Amino acid sequence: MGLRQFLVDAWGWLNFKPVFADPTTGGPHRRAFPGAYSTWVPDEDVRRLAAYTVLAAYDGGQAGELAEVRDGPQARERREYGDPAAFVDAITSDVLGDEQRIVVDGTEEDDTTTEDEEARAVQEDLLAWAEEELLAMRMQQAERKAVGLGDAVYRLAWEPDKRRPTVRVVDPGFYFPVLGDDGEFPSRVHFAWELPEDTRRGLKPRLRRITYELAPITPATASGTDRRGRPQRSVVGDEDDPQLVAGDTADEAGGIWRQYAWNEEPSGVTCYLTDATWLLEDLERANDIDNLPMGKAAYAVRGDGEVLNALDLMIDFVPVIHLPNTVPAAEEYWGKASLASVLQVLDELAASDTDAARASATTGIPILSVSGLQDGRASVQVEPGTVFRLADGGRMDVVNTAPQLAQLLSTVETLRDRAAVNLRLPAVALGTQDPAQLPSGYALKISLGPLDKLVASMRLARRHKYQLLLRFAQRLFIAGQHPDWVGRSVHQANIVMGAYTPTDRMGVLEEVSTAYAARLISLETALRILAEGGWPINDVSVEIDRIQSRAFDQAGALADATGDAAAVRDYLGLAPADPEKTPVPVLPGPAGPPQTPAPADDAGQPTG
Incomplete structure (x- = not known):
């Protein structure tokens, strides 16, 4: 008898379930x-x-x-x-926080350089794009996938009709990356799913696959049809003298190079898009997602007539972002679901709930034991208002299952608390903590310690991914030649997630006020801390301008220190003074004719 294989991989935490690790097959x-x-x-x-x-x-x-x-x-x-869904919803809300803000580097600096002005314009345009594209809702969709399944996927594309990049969330079950040696940024990505049979339209079961692939730049192609009238792409020009895409250059070795607006040096690669469908009956067992027979594929046609068969997207990156729920282990790619470590507890919780439901039936309709009935019946049907006529020596007993039910309900609560502890979700985060039981705000902060570490780790896994998303969005704006983005460079941008726990706003204000008054932090840092502490500050740079426009004391100190009127006007947000306009003189003292001073004695006191 052979031993069962002990398998340790990214999904080994599910081996305890027989339906996942079948004892017969493994x-x-x-x-x-x-x-x-x-x-x-x-x-x-x-x-x-x-x-x-x-x-x-x-x-x-x-x-x-x-x-x-x-x-x-x-x-x-x-x-x-519904306990698993409640845990997933709670963790998703904590990771996202109460708000999500787009912050571009350089927008919070108190400078007026051309680069900082461009950064502010980029931030405003990204905020407008996020509002139009419903980015907050897309993030909610993706984060729930990531927390519940361990992975989520964003797919970006330039939409010519909308004149902006679009963002869509894809189920990770449709995502099949071809991982290279580094295992981090695949150069080929497939999205694939089966389409069921449609008897009314006469369609057989099919497989659809959408592929993004980074590959060397090839000569220009155009949409057309093959000999059987199916959509196909063909090279423009003669085979011996193919045409290049406008702006591309070829070297002596035959390589083609393209200068992208966001790169300093020309690149020899581009991203190709293919959208094809196969009949399942045409696929052989030897064919997997990465080696399907292209000769049997039917290619899709985009709304503008472009055949999606190795269509050059004119970008040098794959516009797909894989979002893991946790920081992947070394040499791993996939994330880990938040419920992974508590599935066995959830099984025990469901079993206890089932037992409690059965026990509640016997408690609500108790079991009666009746002996000595006058009519001699062996059993009776008990209903409200039933009268038992007992002979001499007859008796009736009631089986009380209430203590067992109480114990089962206690077990349910214990298991629920155990799951919450292992998930690092304190009772205050789940809304089950009585506020009167917390002696102070410091005690609340201590109780939230495990949740703080959990959210910090999960946000670390997401930080770089959302930086990529905003970077790709900027590149697509530039590649799509949007009028507002012509001549711009790609700026570093982040999605800052807000507070996820109750905060003591007055405590935060007191700390910030003390540190700022002692000149230990800048105004930018002070406002950022207040924003993270729950204060309604949407844009730090705008808030700084508002504060400085009314800070006349600080403006006076600036004038005394520098004597530069232009710097004072800039500090207050005022337009530069008109050099052709003569300033109005300000006379000292009250208005009116000059007063003759009264005579004084030798001590300087007035005499009359």
Whole structure:
């Protein structure tokens, strides 16, 4: 008898479930996860897709339905009251905070250089773009995927009709990157899913795949059709003398180079987009997602008539961002779901809820034991108003299950608290803490310590990804030749997430006021701390301008220190003075004719 294989990978925390690690095969149950075993799915992605299905079942209250595949119909009796979804929602809200702000480097500096003015313009345009593109809602969609499944994916594209980049969230189960040696930024990415049969339209089951690939720049191509009338792209010009895209240059070795607006040096690569569909019956078992037969593909056609077969997107990056929920382990790529470490606790919680539901039935309708009925019946049906006629020596007993129910409910609360502790979600973060039990704000801060560390770690995993998203959005604006972005450079930008816990605003104000008065922090830092502490400051630079426009005492001190009237006007946000306009003189003392001083004695005192 061979020993069961001990498998440790990114989804090893699910090996305890027989439906995920079938004892007979060692892999996910084929009937429970048929999509993971499609012929086109690579072997290394089977466990990942099955793990997404398990996590989605817990989140949707369908873990019992999934277990039914292996454990039989009795698994459907499992009670699931939404605790996993509540935990996922709580963590998602904490990670996002109460607001999300776009901050471009250089916008909070008190300078008037051309670069800083451009940075402010970029920030204003990015804020307007985020509002039009519903970026806050997209982030909510992606973050819930990341927290619940461990991964989320953003896909960006330039939309000619809208004249702006678009952002869409893609389920990670459709995402198949081709990872290179570094395993961080894949040069080829597939999005693939099966399309069911449509008998009314006469369509057979199909597989659709959208591919982004970085590859060397090739000669210009144009949309057309092949011999069978199917959409296809072909090289423009003769085979011996193909045409280049306007702006491209070729070297003596045959390489083609392109100068992108955001690079200092020419680049020899570009990103190609392919959107194709195959009939499932045309795929062989040897074909996986990365080596499908292109000769049997049907290519999609974009709204402007472009055939999506290796369409040159005129960018040198893949506009796809993988968002892991946690910082991946060394040499790993995928994130870890927040519920991964507590799934066994959630199973015990569901079992206790099921037992409590059964016990509540016997408590609400108690079990009676009746002996000595006059009519001699062995059993009776008890209903409200039932009268028992007992013979001499007859008796009636009631089986009291209330103590057992109370113990079960106590067990449920204990398991729920255990899950919250392992998730690092204190009771105050879940809204179950009685505020009267907290002696002080310092005690509240101590109780939120585990949550602070959790959110800090999760935001660290996201920081660089959202920087990439804003960088890609700027590049797409420039590549799309939007009038407002012509001649601009790409600026470093971040998405700053707001507070996620109750804050003592007065305490924050007192700390900031003391530090600023002691000249230990700048005005920019002080306002940033106030904004993070919950004060309604939307734009630090705008708030600084408002404060300085009314700071006449500081303006007077600036005038005394420098004697520069232009610097004072700039500090107050006033326009430069007109040099042709003569300033109005200000006479000292009260207005009117000069007064003759009264005579004084030798001591200087007036005599009359």
